Amino acid sequence: MSEKISVVINTYNAAEHLEKVLNHLKGFDEILVCDMESTDGTIEIATRYGCKIVTFPKGDNQICEPARNFAIKSASHKWVLVVDADELVPEPLKEYLYERIKDGTFNGALAIARKNMFMGKFSNGTPDYQLRFFQRDRATWPETIHSRPKIDGPVFNTPNKDNLSLLHLDDLSIARRIDKMNVYSDYEVDKRRNKSYNFIKLFTRPLWFFLKQYLIGKGFKDGNRGIVKSYMAAIYQIMLMSKVIERTKQS
Incomplete structure (x- = not known):
């Protein structure tokens, strides 16, 4: 069978x-x-x-x-x-x-x-x-x-x-993609509630995710689209870290 x-x-x-x-x-x-x-x-x-x-x-x-x-x-x-x-x-x-x-x-x-x-x-x-x-x-x-x-x-x-x-087929407009990132980062904050981000991490983490997407992920093969996508990966990390810091200060 x-x-x-x-x-x-x-x-x-x-x-x-x-x-x-x-x-x-x-x-x-x-x-x-x-x-x-x-x-x-x-x-x-x-x-x-x-x-x-x-x-x-x-x-x-x-x-x-x-x-x-x-x-x-x-x-x-x-x-x-x-x-x-x-x-x-x-x-x-x-x-x-x-x-x-x-x-x-x-x-x-x-x-x-x-x-x-x-x-x-x-x-x-x-x-x-x-x-x-x-x-x-x-x-x-x-x-x-x-x-x-x-x-x-x-x-x-x-x-x-x-x-x-x-x-x-997740071909969202940039505006809708940012909306989605906002929702996702809200959920991910809970996973990182015990994390702390100092000055160095605030600077290097977005840079690392940009380079990871652009170089390791070979975003450079996609020309300008690859640069934009790599920036989006960095922006997501900035959003996430900012929300973690905000929640820490509120608590």
Whole structure:
């Protein structure tokens, strides 16, 4: 009996890209949408494509991580591929995943290369590996923002090839991207509430993240877009550190 895969998508008002995402998931054994009480037609799209739908109460959540474990445990099959509602799965990647598990001997998890869109084009830099393919009962996803699932077993990387990479359609305007950074940094402040930043760190940390994005991440391959993206990485750190300092003074 061949191994089966459930695709798990966490959604909240994800109608913008969801139909395109679902069109790229044909052939998987199950598509599960875990929705956080969307109001924009997300459920209607998921229903039309025959997805299994479960609901997680949104409450005050602005991020999907609190719903990840619930979504994963709701999947019907042993193997789970987690896909965000703005990510495309190329056909060769689907074939690669089924090939890895077809004989039942693979017992690890896979971090999948991801290409990110920025200012209208996919970046040419270092791939952004995301740990997204694993056995349902061997993964636990922390509820903190930008967390990585904890896997009971070995983790391997997929080959760094364009046709085996997730395609991230997160092509926000700069204004919307800054809004998103503001929300994310609010959540991350809680993770850093015991941190302190002196003068040297306030200066060097943003510089390091700029250089990390531009040089190590090969942002230089993207010309002016790469410079802007690297500045955005530095700006996020400035926002985050400023909020940590502000909260420390308030308390």
